[in-house]
Amino acid sequence: MADRGNAALREHVVNLLTGGHAHATFEQAVKGLPVEMRGKVPKGAEHSPWQLLEHLRLAQWDILDFSRNAKYKTMKWPDDYWPKEKAPADEKAWDKSVRAFKKDLKEMVALVSDEKTDLFAKIPHGDGQTILREALLVADHNAYHVGQLVLVRKMLGAWE
Template identity: 80%
Template sequence: MTDRNDAALRQHLVELLKGGHAHATFEQAVKGLPEELRGKVPSGAEHSPWQLLEHLRIAQWDILEFSRGEEHESPKWPEGYWPKEKAPADEKAWDKSVRAFKKDLKEMIALVEDPKTDLFSKIVHGDGETVLREALLAADHNAYHIGQLVLVRRLLGAWG
């Protein structure tokens, strides 16, 4: 791959991770959600905004840490990826989860942008995964659940 193609691929991955071209961004999906609605599960939905936020955070963290090191141990599936509580303990818990998601997203982006990161080499402790695959997985997973968060907000009357 030429340097130009490598740089273009990395930039496309970053844009995909940040989101916002064909759908809402994470920031838009969590911004301004009233505290009293964060633990509500609307009729027809499976999860509250809190449960979706925590799932997004946990899954992205797991993908990032798997991509960075073999010492990482993933949570047990599926219970380790979904909070049992429908609502955050308080506003600080919500804010902490939002900050952690943003921090891990920045770190995933930094990993992708780092020219020392070989996007195509198999992750040593994996089963054939590459950093490219993990970045695509994070972007895809985030887009899916951010879309769910927007839908839940619509059902709660708290979108747009």
Template identity: 70%
Template sequence: MPEDAQLRQHLLSLLNDGNAHVTFETAIEGLPPEKRGIRPDGADHSPWELLEHLRIAQWDILDFSRNSNYKAHKWPDDYWPATPAPPSDAAWDESVKAFRKDLKTFCELVEDKSTDLFAKIPHGDGQTILREALLVADHNAYHVGQLVLVRRLLGAWG
């Protein structure tokens, strides 16, 4: 058994299982379509904006982690949708599907024994796959928590 097998399992659990946090799946489950584009009083973002930001940022970290031709995007413009409401129910569904797909791909990268979790990413400035996995988990947990709060403010939680 490789010495980093336990670390990989901890990372996968952190990325997928929520542990001390609500999971992405729980946070989006049962959200009525008519609430997806509403910014409630006291919140800066709608559920759509949070979902799209989660998807875009996660994709960007995945792209950086494996693409030697990675190009940085403009913050914050390229990381948030242009409107608070999704253009359609299909757009919401596509965003959820893409988030799940990219998370699965990132987990496969972590799980792959040929991935050196500690090696510096050649086109980065000191980042490692370990650091990027922790970044994805941290960023996702933060914004999934915001999504739960927004749902509470909308009266669409629990």
């Protein structure tokens, strides 16, 4: 019974990380955004789509790195988590950030899916965190900022 429950928990967490279900997915939020709108901050918003994308990528990478790297180095808040530039340097920078986000998400999913990963064990170099907590943090943080990205796209008139 415990194995089945553990497998079900892993499946639920993976679905939470990748699903969307009640909200837009990352893929939907970044797909088809015109190049000229990626660096625009609409009136009433704090961030451009580029800044939100990079924040999603940086924060997710940091959580993943913390989750599996015994030599993890703490990043400085907020400087290391938010890009200063409103726009990507070019279209390649946007595409590279999207690919990196997807790669890191896939690695978090793999970590959670791996039966050798004890979801409940405290991370040795942390102060009480577990892989389960970090995976849920990624899912929660991503859902929040993907929602912001959708809202910014709506404000820019770039969401259907």
